[in-house]
Amino acid sequence: MSAPALAAIQTEYLALTRRRRIYGGLLLIVFVAIFVSGFRVADGRNAGGFWQGLRQIGDFPADLIREAVEKAANLPGHMIRAIPALIETLNIALVATLLGCILGLFLSLAATRGLAYWPRMVPVARRVSDIFRAVPEIVIALVLIFVLGGGPVPAVIAIAIHTAGAMGKLFSEVNENVDLKPVEGLASVGANWSQRMWLGVIPQVAPNYMSYALLRLEINIRASAILGFVGAGGIGYELRNAMTFGQGKFDQAAAIFLLLFATIVLVDQLSGSLRHRLTHGAPA
Numbered sequence: 001m002s003a004p005a006l007a008a009i010q011t012e013y014l015a016l017t018r019r020r021r022i023y024g025g026l027l028l029i030v031f032v033a034i035f036v037s038g039f040r041v042a043d044g045r046n047a048g049g050f051w052q053g054l055r056q057i058g059d060f061p062a063d064l065i066r067e068a069v070e071k072a073a074n075l076p077g078h079m080i081r082a083i084p085a086l087i088e089t090l091n092i093a094l095v096a097t098l099l100g101c102i103l104g105l106f107l108s109l110a111a112t113r114g115l116a117y118w119p120r121m122v123p124v125a126r127r128v129s130d131i132f133r134a135v136p137e138i139v140i141a142l143v144l145i146f147v148l149g150g151g152p153v154p155a156v157i158a159i160a161i162h163t164a165g166a167m168g169k170l171f172s173e174v175n176e177n178v179d180l181k182p183v184e185g186l187a188s189v190g191a192n193w194s195q196r197m198w199l200g201v202i203p204q205v206a207p208n209y210m211s212y213a214l215l216r217l218e219i220n221i222r223a224s225a226i227l228g229f230v231g232a233g234g235i236g237y238e239l240r241n242a243m244t245f246g247q248g249k250f251d252q253a254a255a256i257f258l259l260l261f262a263t264i265v266l267v268d269q270l271s272g273s274l275r276h277r278l279t280h281g282a283p284a
Contacts, residue, residue: 068254078255082238086259088152089234092227093220096156100163100220101213104129107164108171109197115175115183117193125168132165141227155232159220167216174208175201214271221267225260235260 068075110116110125137158144154182200191199202209228236235256242253 064250064254067250071251074251075255075258078252079259082235082256082259085228085233085235085238086263089224089228089236090221090263092152092155092159092224092232092234093217096159096224097163097213097217097220099156099160101167101209101216103160103164104167104171105209107132107168108175109201111168111172112175114180115178115197115201126172129165129168129172132161133169134165135162137162137223138227138230141232142230145231150231150233152233155224155227155234158227158232159223162223163216163220167212170212171205171209174205174212178204211275214275218264218268218271221264 107125107129110118111122111129113119113122116122116125140158140161141154144157148154178201182204183196186196186200224232224234225236225239228234228238229240231237239253239256239260242249242256
């Protein structure tokens with residue numbers, strides 16, 4: 001290539017680089033302007049000013065820690081009394097995860113090309129999965145609480161719906177990587193669709209399915225605790241009551257915080273170990 005051609009390419013490349021920098025700078029300016037204007041509008045509509053409230057952001061944690069330290073002897077008793085609510089939260093998460101994963105399994109099989117029973121329904125199954133995971137659990141729970149009343153049932157349904165959408169997406173991505181030779185072999189000997197899925201697909205994807213399900217269980221435990229704040233039962237409901245009463249009950253709130261934190265850490269460690277064994281095998 002001649003020197004003039006190289007010089008022309010270099011000049012064009014430098015010009016393109018300068019344009020990209022200019023466009024990037026303009027986009028950054030627009031983003032900052034939108035962020036600042038949006039923050040000012042939100043701050044103006046807020047009940048209290050952000051900058052005035054920023055100085056008080058540490059007041060609640062400080063009061064909670066101070067009262068918990070002063071009444072440290074009461075913490076074990078509060079933890080023991082909160083165990084039934086914690087068990088209810090764990091039950092909500094377990095049942096919702098089980099139901100959501102089962103529904104997500106069927107959604108994933110219906111949304112995977114080459115595996116779907118009705119290939120024309122693949123886009124429909126994918127959109128249903130998108131809708132399920134697009135709506136937050138707390139929104140679904142609030143609607144169900146209005147219809148069914150407070151309690152663990154709305155929380156189970158809300159978390160299960162969101163879990164089904166998330167698992168449908170994750171499971172379908174796992175399904176895309178399966179080896180179709182066993183499926184084709186089963187079809188050649190007359191196996192029906194359910195037999196092909198159960199014998200040819202599920203054994204290949206089961207470890208990844210279980211890994212994703214355990215990861216989702218961790219998320220659902222936190223979600224079920226949060227839904228307790230809107231009346232869905234469990235330890236979140238007890239925590240909301242303790243925090244609503246304010247000073248004098250902060251030691252109870254601190255005990256619930258500690259119990260919930262210890263439970264989440266324990267579940268994270270156990271599920272992490274199980275996920276590692278499922279995906280990498282048991283240590284030699």
